[in-house]
Amino acid sequence: MKKHDHTALLSRVREDLPTDDRLCDLADLFRLFGDTTRMRILYALSEAELCVCAISELLGMTQSAISHQLKVLKDGDLVACRREGKTVYYFLADDHVRRIIDQGYEHLTEEKEL
Amino acid sequence: MKKHDHTALLSRVREDLPTDDRLCDLADLFRLFGDTTRMRILYALSEAELCVCAISELLGMTQSAISHQLKVLKDGDLVACRREGKTVYYFLADDHVRRIIDQGYEHLTEEKEL
DNA sequence: CATTCAAATGAACACCTGTTCATATGAAAG
DNA sequence: CTTTCATATGAACAGGTGTTCATTTGAATG
Numbered sequence: 001m002k003k004h005d006h007t008a009l010l011s012r013v014r015e016d017l018p019t020d021d022r023l024c025d026l027a028d029l030f031r032l033f034g035d036t037t038r039m040r041i042l043y044a045l046s047e048a049e050l051c052v053c054a055i056s057e058l059l060g061m062t063q064s065a066i067s068h069q070l071k072v073l074k075d076g077d078l079v080a081c082r083r084e085g086k087t088v089y090y091f092l093a094d095d096h097v098r099r100i101i102d103q104g105y106e107h108l109t110e111e112k113e114l
Numbered sequence: 115m116k117k118h119d120h121t122a123l124l125s126r127v128r129e130d131l132p133t134d135d136r137l138c139d140l141a142d143l144f145r146l147f148g149d150t151t152r153m154r155i156l157y158a159l160s161e162a163e164l165c166v167c168a169i170s171e172l173l174g175m176t177q178s179a180i181s182h183q184l185k186v187l188k189d190g191d192l193v194a195c196r197r198e199g200k201t202v203y204y205f206l207a208d209d210h211v212r213r214i215i216d217q218g219y220e221h222l223t224e225e226k227e228l
Numbered sequence: 229c230a231t232t233c234a235a236a237t238g239a240a241c242a243c244c245t246g247t248t249c250a251t252a253t254g255a256a257a258g
Numbered sequence: 259c260t261t262t263c264a265t266a267t268g269a270a271c272a273g274g275t276g277t278t279c280a281t282t283t284g285a286a287t288g
Contacts, residue, residue, distance in 0.1 A: 004167055004201070009168065010168060012162075017158065020150075026147075026153055028148075030144050030145075031148030032148075034145030034146075035141055036138045048126075051118070051264080052266090053265085054120040054124060061247085062247080063264080064250095064265090064266085067264095068246075068266085070266095071267085083265095085255065085256065086254080086265075087118070096221040097221075103213055104144055104214060107214065108139055167233095175277085176277080178236085178279080181235060181236055182237085182277080186276095197235095197284095199285065200233060201233095202235060
């Protein structure tokens with residue numbers, strides 16, 4: 001009398017699965033969007049390119065906190081920056097960022113309609 | 115001599131920003147995707163509906179760990195389940211989940227091409 | 229109703245993450 | 259070269275998160 005057997009099903013599922021490395025990268029990517037501060041920064045940058053102190057003013061948070069998060073976002077290639085004198089302007093790295101956020105936003109709004 | 119002034123820009127940006135509640139919900143949503151175990155579960159479920167023990171076998175993790183994560187995913191309305199005797203089968207709650215993951219996946223693959 | 233198997237739950241613990249505070253870098257201006 | 263302003267960075271700390279272990283629930287079966 002054996003336990004519940006899934007070997008057949010599981011080997012089929014396993015085939016179509018991306019590698020663990022890939023899935024880990026994917027989770028890492030989404031984790032970047034999974035913090036309120038970072039989400040607010042990303043949304044702000046989707047409206048306009050902004051310098052660090054403007055963002056910290058906008059969000060009512062310390063310059064240090066913003067700077068740390070911008071580093072995280074930059075390391076994850078979600079934002080990029082350019083320097084102009086003492087000021088550093090940040091902006092979204094590409095349209096994917098916007099699209100990912102939009103997809104999430106849609107999910108939320110449609111969820112509410114139910 | 116005043117500091118850098120952004121009031122005009124900031125009030126414009128502020129107008130187009132969703133409420134903080136909304137942005138927090140959005141971050142909460144993405145946070146669900148931001149863990150390797152949950153991502154592996156979601157991807158597996160995008161291939162087939164699976165019971166808890168099948169998932170734990172597939173991922174090589176304890177039933178308890180999987181069960182805890184499934185609860186998180188269910189509370190976040192990313193997955194749903196149906197019971198059949200002693201067995202509980204989990205599946206993706208809707209197509210949005212797949213689309214969000216796909217969007218992220220695309221981002222990763224296109225990033226590599228550069 | 230006792231047993232068995234699948235799943236869920238709670239407490240505990242180690243690890244990770246985000247913020248703060250203090251300080252450093254780096255560019256422009258005096 | 260010193261000062262000033264914008265930004266970056268490092269250490270430290272608090273709170274959150276994921277896993278494990280032990281236990282419980284709940285359905286089917288003898």
